[in-house]
Amino acid sequence: MTHNNFWLKKIEISVSEAEKRTGRNAMNMQETYTAYLIETRSVEHTDGQSVLTDSLWRRYSEFELLRNYLLVYYPHIVVPPLPEKRAEFVWHKLSADNMDPDFVERRRIGLENFLLRIASHPILCRDKIFYLFLTQEGNWKETVNETGFQLKADSRLKALNATFRVKNPDKRFTDLKHYSDELQSVISHLLRVRARVADRLYGVYKVHGNYGRVFSEWSAIEKEMGDGLQSAGHHMDVYASSIDDILEDEEHYADQLKEYLFYAEALRAVCRKHELMQYDLEIAAQDLASKKQQCEELATGTVRTFSLKGMTTKLFGQETPEQREARIKVLEEQINEGEQQLKSKNLEGREFVKNAWADIERFKEQKNRDLKEALISYAVMQISMCKKGIQVWTNAKECFSKM
Amino acid sequence: MAGGPPKALPSTGPHSLRDMPHPLAGSSSEEAVGGDSTPSPDLLMARSFGDKDLILPNGGTPAGTSSPASSSSLLNRLQLDDDIDGETRDLFVVVDDPKKHVCTMETYITYRITTKSTRVEFDLPEYSVRRRYQDFDWLRSKLEESQPTHLIPPLPEKFVVKGVVDRFSEEFVETRRKALDKFLKRITDHPVLSFNEYFNIFLTAKDLNIYKKQGIALLTRMGESVKHVTGGYKLRTRPLEFAAIGDYLDTFALKLGTIDRIAQRIIKEEIEYLVELREYGPVYSTWSTLEGELAEPLEGVSACIGNCSTALEELTDDMTEDFLPVLREYILYSDSMKSVLKKRDQVQAEYEAKLEAVALRKEDRPKVPADVEKCQDRMECFNADLKADMERWQNNKRQDFRQLLMGMADKNIQYYEKCLMAWESIIPLLQEKQEAK
Numbered sequence A: 001m002t003h004n005n006f007w008l009k010k011i012e013i014s015v016s017e018a019e020k021r022t023g024r025n026a027m028n029m030q031e032t033y034t035a036y037l038i039e040t041r042s043v044e045h046t047d048g049q050s051v052l053t054d055s056l057w058r059r060y061s062e063f064e065l066l067r068n069y070l071l072v073y074y075p076h077i078v079v080p081p082l083p084e085k086r087a088e089f090v091w092h093k094l095s096a097d098n099m100d101p102d103f104v105e106r107r108r109i110g111l112e113n114f115l116l117r118i119a120s121h122p123i124l125c126r127d128k129i130f131y132l133f134l135t136q137e138g139n140w141k142e143t144v145n146e147t148g149f150q151l152k153a154d155s156r157l158k159a160l161n162a163t164f165r166v167k168n169p170d171k172r173f174t175d176l177k178h179y180s181d182e183l184q185s186v187i188s189h190l191l192r193v194r195a196r197v198a199d200r201l202y203g204v205y206k207v208h209g210n211y212g213r214v215f216s217e218w219s220a221i222e223k224e225m226g227d228g229l230q231s232a233g234h235h236m237d238v239y240a241s242s243i244d245d246i247l248e249d250e251e252h253y254a255d256q257l258k259e260y261l262f263y264a265e266a267l268r269a270v271c272r273k274h275e276l277m278q279y280d281l282e283i284a285a286q287d288l289a290s291k292k293q294q295c296e297e298l299a300t301g302t303v304r305t306f307s308l309k310g311m312t313t314k315l316f317g318q319e320t321p322e323q324r325e326a327r328i329k330v331l332e333e334q335i336n337e338g339e340q341q342l343k344s345k346n347l348e349g350r351e352f353v354k355n356a357w358a359d360i361e362r363f364k365e366q367k368n369r370d371l372k373e374a375l376i377s378y379a380v381m382q383i384s385m386c387k388k389g390i391q392v393w394t395n396a397k398e399c400f401s402k403m
Numbered sequence B: 001m002a003g004g005p006p007k008a009l010p011s012t013g014p015h016s017l018r019d020m021p022h023p024l025a026g027s028s029s030e031e032a033v034g035g036d037s038t039p040s041p042d043l044l045m046a047r048s049f050g051d052k053d054l055i056l057p058n059g060g061t062p063a064g065t066s067s068p069a070s071s072s073s074l075l076n077r078l079q080l081d082d083d084i085d086g087e088t089r090d091l092f093v094v095v096d097d098p099k100k101h102v103c104t105m106e107t108y109i110t111y112r113i114t115t116k117s118t119r120v121e122f123d124l125p126e127y128s129v130r131r132r133y134q135d136f137d138w139l140r141s142k143l144e145e146s147q148p149t150h151l152i153p154p155l156p157e158k159f160v161v162k163g164v165v166d167r168f169s170e171e172f173v174e175t176r177r178k179a180l181d182k183f184l185k186r187i188t189d190h191p192v193l194s195f196n197e198y199f200n201i202f203l204t205a206k207d208l209n210i211y212k213k214q215g216i217a218l219l220t221r222m223g224e225s226v227k228h229v230t231g232g233y234k235l236r237t238r239p240l241e242f243a244a245i246g247d248y249l250d251t252f253a254l255k256l257g258t259i260d261r262i263a264q265r266i267i268k269e270e271i272e273y274l275v276e277l278r279e280y281g282p283v284y285s286t287w288s289t290l291e292g293e294l295a296e297p298l299e300g301v302s303a304c305i306g307n308c309s310t311a312l313e314e315l316t317d318d319m320t321e322d323f324l325p326v327l328r329e330y331i332l333y334s335d336s337m338k339s340v341l342k343k344r345d346q347v348q349a350e351y352e353a354k355l356e357a358v359a360l361r362k363e364d365r366p367k368v369p370a371d372v373e374k375c376q377d378r379m380e381c382f383n384a385d386l387k388a389d390m391e392r393w394q395n396n397k398r399q400d401f402r403q404l405l406m407g408m409a410d411k412n413i414q415y416y417e418k419c420l421m422a423w424e425s426i427i428p429l430l431q432e433k434q435e436a437k
Helices: A062-071 A101-119 A128-135 A140-146 A156-167 A169-220 A226-300 A306-317 A323-403 B027-032 B071-082 B133-146 B172-189 B199-205 B208-214 B221-227 B240-288 B295-361 B370-431
Strands: A011-024 A030-043 A050-059 B091-102 B109-115 B126-132
Touching: A011 A101, A030 A101, A050 A062, A050 A128, A062 A101, A062 A140, A062 A306, A062 B091, A101 A226, A140 A323, A140 B126, A156 A226, A156 B109, A156 B126, A156 B133, A169 A226, A226 A323, A226 B126, A226 B208, A306 A323, A306 B109, A323 B295, A323 B370, B109 B172, B126 B133, B133 B172, B133 B199, B133 B295, B172 B295, B199 B208, B240 B295, B240 B370, B295 B370
Parallel strands: none
Antiparallel strands: A011 A030, A030 A050, B091 B109, B109 B126
16 A cells, blocks of 8 residues: 555555445436445554544445546556446356345455555555545535546547557557457456356266265165265265355456456557557648648649649639748748647657556556466465365265275 | 964974075985085086985085085075185186177177186186176076076176267276176175086186087076966065065165266266366466466466366266266166065965965865975075075175275365365466566
């Protein structure tokens, strides 16, 4: 947790509760939604004690609003993603229902994670709107909208256009875009197969539960074998029911992967912004070049490029020297302006690339750290599952030996 | 038993089963009780049987004990079996070395049967012959015919659905070999069946086909007589102890059937799990090609999942080859045992009917007519043999299932141990700090 400009001391953030609420929506229709309690604590340096400084309730749509705002104001930052809006990659036992308590619980953790990511980001943590999100319950939505960020947002169409037409994007961004596309594809695939694996594993464990019942029934007709069979059957029941906890733990691993699946989209957003800026720059440069060309032609009288003015001149006669002078003057002014603009756009572009790349490097290290940890915890889960399996079957074997 | 007071066996007074000589043993068994006797070699071959010459052609007595035909010695042998170890055994049979034979008419598998024995019934101390499934089938039906009062172990299923199972695959042949070996070992362990003449021929004859073709009738009197028991008699009530056995076998077969279905279902689920795992592992590998620092850890996880997949495949193969066949065997066993119970019922029914007929005739005869006596003998002999066999079967069943279920637990333990080892070995890889880029 880094220091925050607004609090001037360490803070702890937690999304501690989730509550079902009913209210009226924009169209005055009744709706049910979940509200999440966000608690902020400031930590005293000296004794490490934390004091609750703020606590308020927010719903998912407000988190979305916060993120959209951040995306617009920090286009060079890889903005942390929100947990999924709807449950996806579910294996059959899990509910796809948004109101399902397990889903709500996992979402609560995901939202907490989201806030912690922002709070630990060196740049994002300083944002005023973020500060207000944590401290100002009422009126926050209005405050955000007043920033006018929606107007500043680049249109998707514009962004798409830029993607196809940009000529010289920075190669690093092109590669990064590729990487984020592939990452998204591979993690989706992984999550889908993992869900199927979980389904099958569930089936294997649960069928073993049937042994419990049949061993019990069989033991009723046996004399010496009865006890051994009966107690072994009990262990089969234990085995069958152990899978529920095992798979619940594995969901946590799936959530960690999902975060990075969504992070891939955030990476792409930064690349898109670069493409847009680069495209803008290229258009401006093109425009400037053509104006310079026009100017030169007017001055020298040669027509190298096709222009409407040139055509009309040919058709309707030469213009007067005064008219030509006037036009040259206008063009020269425009060229000056254009050169200024190009300079600033270039600067902007270079700044963007520098800052974005710094954040991308930070992100890469974070990603490597997090995913390594996720893999380790997954391996630990598998080890625990194997050990439980050995335990149960060893117990059963002992019961069988007493038959 | 229906009818009058317990009928005394010819020439003996009422005794407990233990003390009574085998009702069909005839005069020679009276000398045999408690003593040494070796019937003449003539008895090894079939000859016409008179009423008095009721001797089971079991190829004679083992040295040092009374005639195997007597029930007391039967029980003696049961006790002996409990402490049989390498030293007291005198007959060893092994089935191995399957070989494929391709002929113009057909292709088939033969197995080598190796016999080692110190018994006098065997001319040589060691034999090695080759037999095919048909021959085992022949042996089994001969045993059923000649020893109808005993429980004959089952053979693995005769027919395999072509196209579903490859009759010549290594797994199928090995599974069959184990079952055939089990079959012969069960006969070897049986105090009466192991002395059966057909069994001897099966183990020793160079060319079994000669014996099959000649259709030598080595039927015992008992076999012959049970064969001719008319099925027209209906038993009123099964005696309590046999009713209990019947009930037990019914429930037992039912439970085994359920276990068989569960085991099959588990294997099916495990195979489907395996299919998904085989897709899951490689995705980590694909991912690792995109990464720098994470490449090794991801590749490690992929390899790990691959190892677990292999371990799972071994588990499912083992269960299919070793677990399921034994279950099926016992289901077949209990089926054949139920038929023996029914035959016993028929024998009893005939006896009771004849007895009743005699009583109804109201003739004042000093002695029970001979044929009623014969029926009684048959019945009592059957009951004795069946009870003894049931006890031995229960014992063996307990051993077999103990071993089978412990084996199942073991295989699962080994599977988890293999997976545990795989995951534990990649933890250090995952925790490794990469060198500075």
